[in-house]
Amino acid sequence: MSWHRKCIAVLQKDMRLEFRTRYAFGALIMFAVTTLVAISFSLAGGIVDVDIAASLLWIIFFFSAMTGVSRAFVQEEETGSAIALKMAADSGPVFLGKFLFNAALLVGVAVLVVPLYLVMFNLSVALIGGFVATVFLGVVGLAAAGTILSALAAQSALKGSLLTVLSLPILLPLLIGATNATRTALSGGNINSMMTDLSMLIFYNGSVLAASLLLFEYVWCE
Amino acid sequence: MAVYLRRLFCSSNMYGVSSDARHFGISYISEVRAIIGQVLLGVGMTVVVIASFLYVPAIPGFGATGETARIIVYHVPAAWIAVLAYLMSTVHSVAYLVTRDLSRDRRALVNAELGTVFCLLATITGAVWSRAAWGMYWNWDPRQTSIAVLLLIYAAYFVLRSALNDADRRARLSAVYATLAFVTVPFLAFVVPRVFPSLHPDLGAGGGRASAMSPEVLVVFLASLICFTGLYLWLQNIGVRLYHLQAMRLLKRGD
Structure with missing residues (x-):
């Protein structure tokens, strides 16, 4: 099999596992919604400052991502399938496949949680395109x-x-x-400062992905 | 077959022993040289400490009177050693991944520890100075943010090391983490302080308030930089020898 087909195969395998159990997605959604409701409840309908709302969104995303993303490799170690996967594919396709799966998982969670977040905190988005781009780039990172x-x-x-x-x-x-960009998108600040933040997110994602592709070999192969 | 033979011959290097041999066979001459170096370092440090209180004049442009600015004799060299040690830690981490020589891992660990000690010193002296000059110990100035993240990264590095029992796996995974951190941290350490307005004086750029350093300050400052670098090299040497002996003892026990 060629390189990109191996990568797709790893993605398909994880997708199929996830559709059968819905373990990671369910845990992620419940974690995010629980946190959101807990914050909203403790604020008791008070008006939230845009600064605080923007950082809350990324705190929720960070911790729920940590609960869901860890699943990808822990599950391989627990079921003992890591060795089989190591034999079946090189480190590059495994990393990219797992990354695409995690990215799809988190984008799925974002699609459900972000509207709920906007409704619960009674926020209106000033720059919709910028907001969507921020959430997407942040979640991918x-x-x-x-x-x-x-x-x-x-x-x-x-x-x-x-x-x-x-x-x-x-x-x-x-x-x-991401917090800076979200704040700008919610309050409708100037687009230039937002472009700086967005280009930083793109640059960050690129460098992390490039470094990970190079380094994953050392993690994966004993 | 060739690979097998290489492994057979290289097996004595499995614990990274042979490449540290120069620390073990200490000759008479090198011992004398080391003692001279230590005496020079002790005298130099003493002179710098005394001079920083008695000789260095107040530096106008820092704070209200410039009296508190004498702390740069300690603060800047500590920060410089922290950056140097972290850089060397990353270099040795990458070298470990390439060579799989455990002595590289020990060097990376020693440098990470020294970097953290000097980073803490730089953070504390910076906070004390910030309090004296601007009235607050900590206000998330971009420089303070970046140094806090550096400390967090190496705190996580030590947690990762303690969570791994096998020596090879510990060396491999902590080297990957250190390298990954090195790729992402420049954003905070070098980009953010220059993009966002900071109160921190810029010594190198020349355009800052601090560019005019009087000759007396400069002499003591440079002497302090040299002494701190000597102290770092000495401590690094001790650390590497200590971890080498520990590894040798484990080897003797047949672990």
């Missing part, structure tokens, strides 16, 4: 860094709980950029 770090964490004794510790410092540039 979460998936990219989360994929390689969950592969690291899956080999340790702590597994899932280690992922959050490892991810926060690496993802902080992304979270800062």
Whole structure:
């Protein structure tokens, strides 16, 4: 099989597993919705400042991504299928397949959670295109860094709980950029500052993906 | 077959012993040289500490009177050593991934530890200075954000190391983490402080408030930089030898 077909095959395998159990998607959605409801409930209908609302969105995304993304490799280690996967495909296709799966998972969660977030906090989006682009790029970045770090964490004794510790410092540039861009999109600030944040997100995603593709070989092959 | 033979011959290097041999066979001459170096370092550091209080004049442009600015004799060299040690840690991490030589992993660990110690020193001296000059210890200035993230990354690095028991796997995965962090952190450490307005004075750029350093300050400052670098090299040497001996002891026990 050629390189990209192996990558698609890994993606299809994970998709099929997910459709059978809906384990990761269900956990992710419930985590995000629970957090959203808890925050909204504790605010008791008070008006939320745009600054706080923007950072809340990315805190919710960060922690729910951590619960869902870690699944991809922990599950391979738990069921013992990691060795078979190592024999079937090189490290590159495995990483890309897992990354695409995680990205699809998080985009799916975002599609459901973001409208709920806008309704619950009574927000209106000033720059819709910019907002959609921010959420998409931010979520893809979460998936990219989360994929390689969950592969690291899956080999340790702590597994899932280690992922959050490892991810926060690496993802902080992304979270800062995404929060700034979201704030601009919600309040309708100037488009130029938003373009700076968006291009930083693109640059961040690109460099994390490139570094991960190079480094994943060392994580995956013992 | 060739690979098998290579493995057979290289097996003595499995614990990264042979490449550290120069730290083990300490000759008489190198010992004398080391003692001279340590004495020079001790004298130099003492002179710098005394000079920073008695000789260095107040630096106008920092804070209200410039009296507190003498802290740059410690703050800037500490930050420089932190960056240098973290850089060397990354270099040794990448070298480990290429060579799979465990002595590289020990060097990466020693540098990460030293970098964290000096980074903490830079953070604390920076916060004290910030309090004296602007009235607040911590206000998430871009420089403070970037140094806090550096500390967080290496805190996570040490947690990752402690969560892995097997020496090879620990070396491999922590090297990957250090390299990945090195790719993403420049955003915070170098881009953010220059894009967003910061109170932090820029020493190198020349256009800042701090560009005019008087000759007296400059002499003590450069002497301090040299002494801090010497201290770093000495501590690194001790750390590498210590971890080497620990690995040797494990090897003897047959672990």
